[in-house]
Amino acid sequence: MRDKLLGEILLESRAITEDQLKEALVRQIAQGDDDRLGSILIALGYLKESTLQLALDQYDIRQKFIEVLINYRFLSKEELDLAYEMSLSERISLFKVLLNLDFLNHTSLAKAISIYSGIPFMQLSGTLPKIKTGLANTIISFSTGDKKLVPVAFDGRNVTIAISRPLDEKQLLKVENYLNLKVETVIAPEDEIVKNQKLFQESIVTEAPLAAGRSRRENMPDTIKELVAGEIEPFEPGGEKEQFVAETDSLLAKLVNKIIYDAWTKRASDIHIEPSQGKEDIIVRMRIDGCCEIYEKLPYRYKFSIPSRLKIMADLDISEKRKPQDGKINFKKFGPADIELRLATMPTAGGLEDVVLRILNNSEPVEFKNLGLTGRNMLEFESAIRQPYGLILVVGPTGSGKTTTLHSAIATINTPKIKIWTAEDPVEITQPGLRQVQVNPRIGLTFATALRSFLRLDPDVIMVGEMRDEETASIAVEASLTGHLVLSTLHTNSAPETLTRLLDMGIDPFGFADSLLCILAQRLARRLCDKCKEKYTPDDRGWDELVMEYGAKEFESAGVERSSVTLARGKGCDHCNSSGYRGRLGIHELLVTNEGVKESIKTKASTDVIRNQAIGGGMTTLKQDGILKVMQGLTDIHEIRRVCMK
DSSP states (O other), X not given: OHHHHHHHHHHHTTSSOHHHHHXXXXXXHHXXXXXXXXXXXXXXXXXXXXXXXXXXXXXXOSOOHHHHHHHTTSSOHHHHHHHHHHHHHHTOOHXXXXXXXXXXXXXXXXXXXXXXXXXXXXXXXXSOOSOOHHHHHHHHTTXXXXXXXXXXXXXXXXXXXXXXXXXXXXXXXXXXXXXXXXXXXXXXXXXXXXXXXXXXXXXXXXXXXXXOTTOSOOOOOSSHHXXXXXXXOOOOTTOSSOOOOOTTOHHHHXXXXXXXXXXXXXXXXXXXXXXXXXTOOEEXXXXXXXXXXXXXXXXXXXXXXXXXXXXXXXXXXXXXXXXXEEEEEEGGGTSXXXXXXXXXXXXXXXXXXXXXXXXXXXXXXXXXXXXXXXXXXXXXXXXXXXXSSEEEEEEOSTTSSHHHHHHHHHHHHOOTTSOEEEEESSOOBOOTTXXXXXXXXXXXXXXXXXXXXXXXXXXXXXXXXXXXXXHHHHHHHHHHHTTOEEEEEEOOSSHHHHHHHHHHHTOOHHHHHHHEEEEEEEEEEEEEXXXXXXXXXXXXXXXXXXXXXXXXXXXXXXXXXXXXXXXXXXXXXXXXXXXXXXXXXXXXXXXXXXXXXXXXXXXXXXXXXXXXXXXXXXXXXXXXXXXXXXXXXXXXXXXXXXXXXX
């Protein structure tokens, strides 16, 4: 009856003909009840999705999504009631609740959405279609929130896009106008779409995104030099007035966009803009896998305009050049990638300004098993995070992956039965079920303020982005002693030094000793490139150096057989930009508080005493953990020496 009514409506609105309706009805009968009339008409090419959606919404004949879930037996009514109640109480979407509770997987959810919307379902393969990465990443950039997009077919005029949620008519029209192409959509599992998005993004080298229509995103040249070559008339040395590029110059916007876009495609974490006095070139450096490297040198004519352009993008005061400023850039407003950047400026000699941009990777947490913790460390750390109360600290320098580790730990205990609050600066990783707060010291919302407020909100677990002062540390200790599990970070070099640092801050040693569960210190070392690394057997001298650096006595107790060890080294290839390294891995030392460590805290013992007690309790130092990973062929000893102190 419902499909008959739909056919009548489509005929009355002249969206289809009688012959087209008859053909679709015959095919529906032949294919079975699971194929809905709207999907068949779209597949036959007689109807556009936007027209179908308009008819369904206008006459209110669309099944409710919850009806689809029940009628097609995707889940039981009891499961749906539980998920719906949790969705309302936690204020998160029903889709996320169903996935979090494992009532649905991404594939079954996509099939339900397909039936509900009338848009065909497609299972994606793990191989990419023959589509230019520029076009692909332009389409991907339209992804927002739960609506993920990736192209699956392109014939030169028409592009088929896999979507995780239906687009409304305005959104679909926007994509078509922007691409200047006819767009067809299919529903696909969200996890498969995200996987294909990553494959497209990893395949980028310097290919520019597609230019189309009246969009602000224009074709980018292959290189910065090609762009700079056409910027303004050449400056004649010795002229009366030096010629600089204005921040309103259209080519300047392309140049800045190109720098940011290339940094994103190269997996850089930071961009450094470094102007010099006189007529020296501007140095642009990028930090990739923890190491800075020169990306490009730009003409000095840009030394005032590039910082100004970036400040305009971050809504900062371009007239203020005498003091530091900081802000954020939503790059999607200006370029082809949906990324956020944190910007900081610093006045330098000669009336110039350095600018550093940090690319914020808004993403899901890394799986706990993929953190790279060795057997003992993983067991002890996981045991600690499953305790009902206590204090856990993750320490290391800036950029050592502390927040990533904390979010991975929280993800293992993040269930609807546990209430978790986090205070972060900035919020880079998001998880359904967490209540996350962005601190803002300018309005008085500091880590300490947020932590005090959390205690009035009935939490089970609290994560504090950083212990910057004695007040925050003291409140965290107090919270951990009153029945809460508290996780935080600190900038210290090692786990034993963290205890000395906190005691020097002035926190109560007795309460601290009773509350502390463990301290995980970590570094990020570059991982050998899987494409070009070669294995080799160390000679006597190389083996003796490894043993000496690990510690002969400790190495003997580690029980490593020389015959079982094969080292590796990177030769360098195009995949790793001839560096021999690609990606990073964590190295760790985990101090678990035993009775000896607790007594040392109470008596404020020296760092050396605490270190010896921790090692006696089974702790491997950062360097020892790194050497063990060298023996696994994951990195090399030169990289461990670079990131670890002796």
